[in-house]
Amino acid sequence: MGARFGQFAHPFFFSSVSLKRQLNYLAMKSQKGLYYLGCFVLGTVFVLTGFWAQGFGFDIIREMRQMERVPQVSVHHVIPGEVSMQGVASKGKQTLVSRYTNTPCLYHRYLKQREEKDSDGDSRWVTVEEGSESTDFFLVENTGKILVELNRGGVSPDLETDYRSEKGRYRYTEWRIEEGEGVFAFAMAVKKQNGFSLRFDKSGSYSPVLSNADALENRSGLGTNGVLASMASVALLCFGCLSLCFALRIHRVLVFLSIVSALTSSAMIYSGLSMMKADLKDGYARLDRLEKSAQSEVTDLVDIRS
Numbered sequence: 001m002g003a004r005f006g007q008f009a010h011p012f013f014f015s016s017v018s019l020k021r022q023l024n025y026l027a028m029k030s031q032k033g034l035y036y037l038g039c040f041v042l043g044t045v046f047v048l049t050g051f052w053a054q055g056f057g058f059d060i061i062r063e064m065r066q067m068e069r070v071p072q073v074s075v076h077h078v079i080p081g082e083v084s085m086q087g088v089a090s091k092g093k094q095t096l097v098s099r100y101t102n103t104p105c106l107y108h109r110y111l112k113q114r115e116e117k118d119s120d121g122d123s124r125w126v127t128v129e130e131g132s133e134s135t136d137f138f139l140v141e142n143t144g145k146i147l148v149e150l151n152r153g154g155v156s157p158d159l160e161t162d163y164r165s166e167k168g169r170y171r172y173t174e175w176r177i178e179e180g181e182g183v184f185a186f187a188m189a190v191k192k193q194n195g196f197s198l199r200f201d202k203s204g205s206y207s208p209v210l211s212n213a214d215a216l217e218n219r220s221g222l223g224t225n226g227v228l229a230s231m232a233s234v235a236l237l238c239f240g241c242l243s244l245c246f247a248l249r250i251h252r253v254l255v256f257l258s259i260v261s262a263l264t265s266s267a268m269i270y271s272g273l274s275m276m277k278a279d280l281k282d283g284y285a286r287l288d289r290l291e292k293s294a295q296s297e298v299t300d301l302v303d304i305r306s
Helices: 010-071 215-247 252-306
Strands: 082-090 107-117 121-134 136-140 144-148 163-167 168-178 182-192 193-200 209-211
Touching: 010 215, 010 252, 082 252, 121 252, 144 182, 182 215, 209 215, 215 252
Parallel strands: 144 193
Antiparallel strands: 082 136, 082 182, 107 121, 107 168, 136 144, 163 168, 182 193, 182 209
């Protein structure tokens, strides 16, 4: 009778099979370890990014609140400090000429781009040149005019696109402030010998703004961006908690919801307290500046009368 296969099989056969099984087990275990490690790293990144987004959103809302606290004034009611003004741009000492259209203006920003395609055939625009040029001009409204010292910098004007043209593979874009164009300024009023001027480079409780949009549109834009950043923060914190739960092998919904609630509450409470502290600090600093400015104006009036 023939012998069975197992009676004559070499011992090396069994050792090689067990070795393969061990190697497969170790490979599967290492894959699981890498998966959990990846979940932990990804969750940590999501959580940290969520905290950053929450702070970023509250900073934007703080800028909106700064603008809300400063009422729009006319030229005759300007005193040193933060001011919000709406008016029409008027020529100062000189007029500029835009780069691509040779249009007379008081400020212009230009951008030249070239269209390029990658290996997949997708096109993108690459910047070839960009720059800006500015000059001081007057902001005119019903009660008078005030000098806007734009040459000193401190602000990047937020303007509507005035010109865009494509020629071959190149695209040309211009943003301009022209004489007679309506502009809104949120700046620092500084007293000079012959009156006041608006400066964007001075420190204070404000974020410099020079825009075609009025105060309401600027505040609405800031509020929308702040809310979107806060929503993104909550989403990132949720995904971060989900990834951390996978990494720590926590599969209970109640635990997940508790962690999410704790993280989002901590982020919002910390950001809210930070914003409240900054608001109080800005408010006291602005009150102190306005009090000193008022005392200076009263002293000047008394000196003139006497």
